[in-house]
Amino acid sequence: MTSTIERPSVDARVDRLRAAAGEAGLDAVLVTNDASIAYFTGFWGMQLERLFAVAIPVSGGGALVVPRLEEDSAAGAPSGLERVVYDPTSDGIPELVEALGGGRVGVEEDHLVFARAEALRTADCVPSPAGSVIMGLRARKDADEVERMRKACRLVTEVMEQMFAELEVGAVEQTVNALVAHRLRERGATDSHPLVLFGPNGANPHGHPGDRTLAHGDVVCADVSAQVDGYWGDLTRCGTVGAPSDWAQAAWETVREAQAAAIAAARVGAPARDVDAAQRRIVEAHPELGRCLHGAGHAIGAEIHEPPFLIPRTTAALEAGMCVTIEPGLYRAGVGGIRLEDQVLITDDGPELVSDLPLELRTIGR
Amino acid sequence: MTSTIERPSVDARVDRLRAAAGEAGLDAVLVTNDASIAYFTGFWGMQLERLFAVAIPVSGGGALVVPRLEEDSAAGAPSGLERVVYDPTSDGIPELVEALGGGRVGVEEDHLVFARAEALRTADCVPSPAGSVIMGLRARKDADEVERMRKACRLVTEVMEQMFAELEVGAVEQTVNALVAHRLRERGATDSHPLVLFGPNGANPHGHPGDRTLAHGDVVCADVSAQVDGYWGDLTRCGTVGAPSDWAQAAWETVREAQAAAIAAARVGAPARDVDAAQRRIVEAHPELGRCLHGAGHAIGAEIHEPPFLIPRTTAALEAGMCVTIEPGLYRAGVGGIRLEDQVLITDDGPELVSDLPLELRTIGR
Numbered sequence: 067m068t069s070t071i072e073r074p075s076v077d078a079r080v081d082r083l084r085a086a087a088g089e090a091g092l093d094a095v096l097v098t099n100d101a102s103i104a105y106f107t108g109f110w111g112m113q114l115e116r117l118f119a120v121a122i123p124v125s126g127g128g129a130l131v132v133p134r135l136e137e138d139s140a141a142g143a144p145s146g147l148e149r150v151v152y153d154p155t156s157d158g159i160p161e162l163v164e165a166l167g168g169g170r171v172g173v174e175e176d177h178l179v180f181a182r183a184e185a186l187r188t189a190d191c192v193p194s195p196a197g198s199v200i201m202g203l204r205a206r207k208d209a210d211e212v213e214r215m216r217k218a219c220r221l222v223t224e225v226m227e228q229m230f231a232e233l234e235v236g237a238v239e240q241t242v243n244a245l246v247a248h249r250l251r252e253r254g255a256t257d258s259h260p261l262v263l264f265g266p267n268g269a270n271p272h273g274h275p276g277d278r279t280l281a282h283g284d285v286v287c288a289d290v291s292a293q294v295d296g297y298w299g300d301l302t303r304c305g306t307v308g309a310p311s312d313w314a315q316a317a318w319e320t321v322r323e324a325q326a327a328a329i330a331a332a333r334v335g336a337p338a339r340d341v342d343a344a345q346r347r348i349v350e351a352h353p354e355l356g357r358c359l360h361g362a363g364h365a366i367g368a369e370i371h372e373p374p375f376l377i378p379r380t381t382a383a384l385e386a387g388m389c390v391t392i393e394p395g396l397y398r399a400g401v402g403g404i405r406l407e408d409q410v411l412i413t414d415d416g417p418e419l420v421s422d423l424p425l426e427l428r429t430i431g432r
Numbered sequence: 433m434t435s436t437i438e439r440p441s442v443d444a445r446v447d448r449l450r451a452a453a454g455e456a457g458l459d460a461v462l463v464t465n466d467a468s469i470a471y472f473t474g475f476w477g478m479q480l481e482r483l484f485a486v487a488i489p490v491s492g493g494g495a496l497v498v499p500r501l502e503e504d505s506a507a508g509a510p511s512g513l514e515r516v517v518y519d520p521t522s523d524g525i526p527e528l529v530e531a532l533g534g535g536r537v538g539v540e541e542d543h544l545v546f547a548r549a550e551a552l553r554t555a556d557c558v559p560s561p562a563g564s565v566i567m568g569l570r571a572r573k574d575a576d577e578v579e580r581m582r583k584a585c586r587l588v589t590e591v592m593e594q595m596f597a598e599l600e601v602g603a604v605e606q607t608v609n610a611l612v613a614h615r616l617r618e619r620g621a622t623d624s625h626p627l628v629l630f631g632p633n634g635a636n637p638h639g640h641p642g643d644r645t646l647a648h649g650d651v652v653c654a655d656v657s658a659q660v661d662g663y664w665g666d667l668t669r670c671g672t673v674g675a676p677s678d679w680a681q682a683a684w685e686t687v688r689e690a691q692a693a694a695i696a697a698a699r700v701g702a703p704a705r706d707v708d709a710a711q712r713r714i715v716e717a718h719p720e721l722g723r724c725l726h727g728a729g730h731a732i733g734a735e736i737h738e739p740p741f742l743i744p745r746t747t748a749a750l751e752a753g754m755c756v757t758i759e760p761g762l763y764r765a766g767v768g769g770i771r772l773e774d775q776v777l778i779t780d781d782g783p784e785l786v787s788d789l790p791l792e793l794r795t796i797g798r
Contacts, residue, residue, distance in 0.1 A: 179546070180559060247614065248613065251610035364481075399504070
């Protein structure tokens, strides 16, 4: 896939990366994460075992390095960088090292694998963590990126509303998830991760859809995400089959309150962990309603989960242009889960919702 | 997801790993790849930014290390290993290091990321490549694993045949792929990668389905894969809308011949690259029909792509119990792609097909 972004945009990003790398005292930067490669070149590859990389020496030049298999796709990308194509007889490392030019090479330390880092060392490169240099650029979304996320959220909203409207007692969890994925893809998503969980299965926020059918009294926790034009939308809403139980109503209200508090805390300059603390304080005050099993959320963009993560150990401050999910939840073993998730843009004027999906606790069935 | 495998099986695998690690001169092994974790514990996690790991000291003991979020899922896994659960205030590394016990730690060098390798070093562990130790066990599939792959191939076969039977001129590429994914999921696949490409789009083996409609004369190259019970099936067949062109017929026959030659070469003791050479020699003898853009295939199992890769630079020999895809192709820019892919089990009695999907070049439409 070649993104619809234009050459001046991606090339300007490379210039900014080169400058940031120089400031960080690096001789070159090595970009290996698919989403980062797309950000700097407009080229979205399908990276399996073969190396894909962008090599940017601080002194100038640089290349998009791909296996022969991707020669044509890479040629079609909007980037002004040179293309270096390696043959199946190579693992791409010699070509990569030549493009980097050696020295202190900034790498995406949470993506580059050990074997490749060692191969760089052997070739007289010194791999150094530079994830924050790269993410420092990617984290602040521009207007075009925000518009892509809005588009993704609109698609998720449309498919989620249709799903809630059609859900009936007896529906099979696995089938509902397959149908949601189908609709997202059919309407233009290039990737999607629906996670619609029924009743007790929802008590595990990362549960797997199974063959259980929807029953009267179930809470449905629907976390639906889709990638459109290279960017993700990720929203969660809940519904109950019939009137909500006292637990469902109370848990939903607590989570709504926690979400509102965390959104309000999502301000420029606030340490990411403060956003987590804002929801945690409310959710953890109600152990009788369930457990607090995860942080407040994560940044989102070309990847569904990006740093900064809104968790107790992230001290980094939020910046204008960051987009994060805010998604507190309460989970009661054997009963179910309640979570509310929105995508929030951090702006100088305060937090701004990227989507306009109503929060309400849905009633399922007639 | 907890796999349906039983405790004696996964625990016996851990025992074999411990023994192999000791022979390799390691003090401990660190398993971080989701599929490897599942192999040794029966626990299939959803690993995003949080660390999941199996830590196996050679001297005994060991643990499955997961974040708090996965405590319940990990508890339900069939493994006899201790569970170590870390809180959101930790990145899991201190808990992991304690479970490993330090020393020379074998790691999956193509999976462990640089940041974690450096964190281990800082904690007085010496990370050493041990991917071959782990894959040396995973590569030789047992009867249960082969049966799971047969099941996955049966599902792919069923959905692919239905798709070829129903395809009509005017079908939208993206919609067809979404529908195939939907049917695979609905019938029990936990993951799938359909790649059904029409006409010129098929000239890129990793092309992306778009909004083009199926036209008379198109070649359809349908690469459909699905994961069932933790194991993958991956098959490719082709069809033409109306009678095949001279090119399509000739390319198909060449690819069929290349596939047969590569399958025949897939024997115990043969270097993996010889299987590639067997198909390459035939495909590359026909540049007038298109380009040879990739190797003969890859091993397959709990991951869709596993080593050994059947490419020119893999000298490792095939062993009984390995399962590989054999998938030569010919790609002609502006026209289309022809590929035939089967899954082949390497046995002491020679290569054995895991699926029974007919090879024939399908005719699409009435």
